[in-house]
Amino acid sequence: MPTSDKSISTYSALWRATAPISLNAFALPAPELAQFLLGTVIFHAETAGMIVETEAYLGADDLAAHSSRGHTDRTKVIFGPAGHAYVYLIYGMYECLNVVADVAGTPGCVLIRALEPIAGLPMMYQRRRWLGPPKGLANGPGKLTRALAITRGHYGCRLDKGPLSIRHWRNKPDFKIAITPRIGISQCTDWPLRFIFDGHPCLSRPL
DNA sequence: CAATAGATCATCT
């Protein structure tokens, strides 16, 4: 299930094996964007990994979504145009990366929950201070931001190009997608908005 | 393996 081509393990080779995604291609409803992002690759600071787990967060009706409480300093980017980063601090300790969905004026975003590490593994090990197998480097929302050195400083960044970018494969790998309820929330706990590569070893939690 | 405690702070009430 991990990446088909194991010869692509350097940042530059991975960059060449992928292509940019236009900013307006991100402008989908959050559940659709969450599926679209599965299998795409995040690049930042000499490290990169493939997204294998996402969660969609909706608008006013979705009480688990930060944007359901309205437009504030923290949530304003979620109400903006798609393809930008919403990064926030959770539990005073970890940062979580979201991709803004939908058109400007309509709130919605996608939490990136797990990556398969592909390039820059030694750097990821150093940032994470992790001693286990590679699958444990970025298999959680707080872990992957550490591994790729993504912080609240990236709040509002565009993701189609620039230092923090998401690209898709020129030869798209084929994976089976499974859908489950979201993890770690206390509202709308049974909405089927978590999207995963079925059986992938780098998930934050199996199914 | 499962359950639980503790770390730590920006945001919102």
Added chain:
DNA sequence: GATGATCTATTGC
């Protein structure tokens, strides 16, 4: 003043 889209270490079977 309470809470939380988490993670790690530790305890107990």
